[in-house]
Amino acid sequence: MARNSFYTTLERVNRKWSERYVTFRTHAVPPWWAPGLILTDEIRSNYERYLPVSEFIHDFTKILSELLPSPGWIPQALRGSNFRSLPDLWESLPEPISGKVTWTGEAAWLAAFAIASPERNGTRAGRYPEQLEYISGWQRKRRALDLVVTIDYGCGTGQGTYEIANLLDKFPNPGTVIGVTREPIEAWMAANRWPPRLISASANPLRGFGTVPPVLSKTPLEKVDLDRIRKLLERNLAKEAPGDREYPADRFPEKPEKTQIGFVAGDMREFQVAQPVEIILCNGLIGGPNLFSDQDYLRLWKVIETQLAPGGLLILGNHFHDGFKKREHRFHEMGKNRGYKLEAIGQSYFYTASSTILG
Numbered sequence: 001m002a003r004n005s006f007y008t009t010l011e012r013v014n015r016k017w018s019e020r021y022v023t024f025r026t027h028a029v030p031p032w033w034a035p036g037l038i039l040t041d042e043i044r045s046n047y048e049r050y051l052p053v054s055e056f057i058h059d060f061t062k063i064l065s066e067l068l069p070s071p072g073w074i075p076q077a078l079r080g081s082n083f084r085s086l087p088d089l090w091e092s093l094p095e096p097i098s099g100k101v102t103w104t105g106e107a108a109w110l111a112a113f114a115i116a117s118p119e120r121n122g123t124r125a126g127r128y129p130e131q132l133e134y135i136s137g138w139q140r141k142r143r144a145l146d147l148v149v150t151i152d153y154g155c156g157t158g159q160g161t162y163e164i165a166n167l168l169d170k171f172p173n174p175g176t177v178i179g180v181t182r183e184p185i186e187a188w189m190a191a192n193r194w195p196p197r198l199i200s201a202s203a204n205p206l207r208g209f210g211t212v213p214p215v216l217s218k219t220p221l222e223k224v225d226l227d228r229i230r231k232l233l234e235r236n237l238a239k240e241a242p243g244d245r246e247y248p249a250d251r252f253p254e255k256p257e258k259t260q261i262g263f264v265a266g267d268m269r270e271f272q273v274a275q276p277v278e279i280i281l282c283n284g285l286i287g288g289p290n291l292f293s294d295q296d297y298l299r300l301w302k303v304i305e306t307q308l309a310p311g312g313l314l315i316l317g318n319h320f321h322d323g324f325k326k327r328e329h330r331f332h333e334m335g336k337n338r339g340y341k342l343e344a345i346g347q348s349y350f351y352t353a354s355s356t357i358l359g
């Protein structure tokens, strides 16, 4: 039975790693990892010798396989692991669970969410006010009854996607907004508006586009205090957001009234649509660690050119540091060479297509 096998795996993995940890503390030399410690090669090799990160991830993945609906839900960061040592993994986890080698069911959940949607992604509402303004202006010029289909690529946990959907709600034309993101856990969090709204077994399945299971867990949820996980995550998010920001990081925009909204987990480079798309958004992705090669960009332009409706709008924004921005500019160069008109406002770039480009 799912519950039994989950707790059996948990106990087995915990026993193994607590023994390993005792050996480590007996034989290894300090310093021990604590938040804020600068990692050196020496510290890393100290940990690797006794607590190798690849083996740790292998065992942790076994625990998650008992919780998540299918292997595809295991966060990408664990599947193609780039963590050089266990402390590198700990650094990516929120405080209540960083620095630990054993798990409770609750901690395993928290880690799955945190690894699939790390704080450094910074997804929150209010990141790109210039985009909302631009879309409003663009919308006003359109004929009243046109359907507006929007795709938000790399939507993460979906706060920005809801914002656009709420904006489109104010216009008379019916709108459909689809968020596409790589991690199934992110798409699921977005579909359920979580955090801060708690997952509930009664959440509605999505209509229309893609299928995101309404209930995440293979293992019955009552053993895991999701409310506590939510509070821990919120505490972390709150730390990120200075109080005077217009949109605190943990504020999730409301659900739109008229505009349909749905989320799909998948790679944007493979995503296909059944009809032309009026607005394509791609924020915090191009030029970043996930999408940066010329080959990626060419694939992306192909996706855009087959999907964007004549007269459609492509919007790219990010808050990257300067190193990443260089790569992003390469993408813009390619766009201009393809004949698009490009306008830069704030942190965003607005491309307009003409029907001649799309042939």
Ligand SMILES: C[S@@+](CC[C@H](N)C(=O)[O-])C[C@H]1O[C@@H](n2cnc3c(N)ncnc32)[C@H](O)[C@@H]1O
Binding pocket: 120, 121, 122, 123, 124, 127, 153, 154, 155, 156, 157, 160, 180, 181, 182, 183, 186, 266, 267, 268, 269, 282, 283, 284, 285, 290, 291
């Ligand atoms: C930095 S976050 C940006 C989130 C949001 N768009 C924003 O700007 O606030 C980048 C997101 O893109 C997703 N992602 C990365 N590669 C992707 C791909 N090939 N296809 C779809 N989503 C991807 C990641 O999972 C992550 O949620």
